[in-house]
Amino acid sequence: MENSLVVAVAQLNCVVGDISGNARRILEAVSRAQAAGADVVLTPELALCGYPPEDLLLRPAFLDACAAELAALATRVHGVAVLVGHPLEVDGLRYNAASVIRDGRVVATYRKHRLPNYEVFDEERYFEAGTEACVFEHKGVRVGVNICADVWEAGAADVARGAGAELLLVLNASPFHMNKQQRRYEVMRERIADTGLPVVYCNLVGGQDELVFDGGSFALDRQGVLTWQGPVFAEDLTLLTFAGGAWEEQTIPAPRPLEADVYDALVLGVRDYLGKNGFPGAIIGLSGGVDSALTLAVAVDALGADRVRAVMMPSPYTAQMSLDDSREMVRRLGVRYDEIPIEPAMRTF
Template identity: 65%
Template sequence: MLRIAVAQFNATVGDLTGNVERIIQCAAAAKARGAHVLLTPELALCGYPPEDLLLRPDFYRACNRALDDLASRIDGIAVIVGHPEEHDGTCHNAATIIENGQRTATYRKMRLPNYEVFDEKRYFEPGSEPCVVTLNGVRCGINICADIWEEGAAELSRQAGAELLLVLNASPCHLDKTQERVQVLADRVEATGIPAIYCNLVGGQDELVFDGDSFALDAGKKVCMRLPQFEEALGIADFEAGRLTSDDLCHELPLEAEAYNALVLGVRDYIGKTGFKGAIIGLSGGIDSALTLCVAVDALGADKVHAVMMPSPYTAQMSLDDSREMIRQLGCSYDEIAIAPAMETYAAMLDPLFAGLPADTTEENIQARIRGNILMALSNKTGKLVLTTGNKSEMAVGYCTLYGDMAGGFAVIKDVYKTLVYRLSRYRNTLCQGDPVIPENIIVRPPSAELKPDQKDQDSLPEYEVLDAIVRAYMEEDRSPREIIAAGLPEADVRRVVRLLRIAEYKRRQAPVGIRITPRGFGKDWRYPITNRYVDEF
């Protein structure tokens, strides 16, 4: 019988010492539970993705020293650890088996992903040989992440005599990805006839969030082990006489819980791993900043979050009342800073230059930029990071102000459509013991930037259900405007949204990095030219 421990843990990119210590802790815990081997995630030694650290020869040397250090401190259990490797003048995404203080075998990833957020062909050369090792009498084949997404690597392991497939992964989450992963691994199980274990990374790394969600499939393609999402965990699976079994079987999360937990983990790790002292959020009385505040408090604790309300003459009393109620419920620090004096100063300064010109969005944007200045000043003084509050729908069409509401260091809901913002807000309220944290007024009132009298978002944009459907079809599914119109969406709205999406690219390039929760976010996935005269198909 072979007992396999599956360690989904939160590695930090570049923290070789810290990651080694974490693997040693996992190995000790696994050994205490009778495991013969510990399986770790892809590139667990250095964290994923290391990006252009992988272009530095000294980085490979440091990783090699860290691997030696790890090997010298492992005893009584085999460890399969993911790491970058320089081998015979080429670089590889590798996994090494450590036994009794020695490196006994190394597998080099064969399939290098170069799509969505992945860019591995920039750094690595593919391996060509399977790696099958005998662990406590069981022949185990090693694969790494994308190896299982197409035929080849797993089948070669089976041909080399593998009875069990062990897969190291660093698979970032997007909504509903769990079933996609299970189906992919099920295809390999069906093709090889052997069970498989999938160990995934957990934690936030810049715009990516890794959700853990490690699992195992028996030879009949049934999920026999599943570890929790968005938290570290050590699972145990036993392989005996061709059967894979486990007592670790967590439930899948519903979509709203999955999205919300991804945002919380993304904020916690971005703030924590970069060393900021906390977060600052500009409240508006609207639903986007309300949701962002909840995420920040849940991620960091109320003591590390500072909310600032900056009313103008156009701010409704309801906005102030609702923001104060949220602060009462959440307990974070809070200040109100009226911006009317700054507005008057700007008006006096600019009036001679604006003489004879009518008021327009210029004056609205000045208000947003005053607020951005205040937030950034507080950030400089306190060492806390400003979290921006713009959602994906607004980012898509440029309904945001450069150096205003876009000013900040991390965009929490940058990849959350407005329609999902409402769902997540209601979900967050279901977690409350008493009164809702987000007042019902905030959820049901028509959204408004409150930069001029009686302003509503829908004065400038289609209804959010329509807007989100158009953006999703054009941006995530690469459908042409003609196809989107044929699907039943209003032609005038399609033309308008596609035009806005195209001309807002220069804004998005200047936006802060933000958490990705969809299959395609405005970040690593989206690389459209700013200067661009392509005419879409209508």
């Protein structure tokens, strides 16, 4: 009888610097996954500290806190293997790492090979590159580990295959841009063509400052065929069954319009920027034009009407149509609205 493995893909929204809070999120996902019958739980890149931690990595106390939280997390994991992304310090050098925790302890650790240093990434500033494979066995299946940029070039996946991996699990913090998902499929199919390994790609979701991570985790079989696609712009926990060297196929959602992706990215980015930074709400200046109308709609969808206030500041040159359109917008969306004419201030000036 072929060995089988149930992999839970935990697509989480983590918060940079909230180490204990992120550990709770991971544990909650593990508890739900284990109750549903999972053997392995896969989390996103640097899930324990959030991504990108940037200069927090230069603080020894931050790295110590991550190490302590990982050790504490391990003591609470039994009967399932959990792959957790975290920063690692060894002999004064820092690594972007992922550890396998099982039965109360860390049983294996992988150090990311490829450190992106372009566009929004500056990992060479903080991390050293790893070179070794990480392959762990669970329920008779040999599982290889890669982290994000490792699979965008040849090399790291081949090292895992050479170490005996039958399956590749990839932790990711891949930011959104338009049409990014198709490019992810293409890159992973290149790695599959090189290695013949079926893949699970677990991606971070959520907004972090100027970045938005769209989730969209997925699985591909050894022919590169898409067998599962997770939701975008939302947290998710899905169980996948690997048996007989292949994934059991699940329903694939229909492709989304590009406009829907862009709008949802804006909403998630606003919600998490204000929420993670502790802002109570937003004030939107209305002009009666389409740009401020769209901004107001994004804010209400992100925060709720009760956390948005709209202000119209008409001058002597403001057209009646602009006032009418602003009033109609706030009527439809149900937000607090103030009109503050600026003509007295203009005259005084």
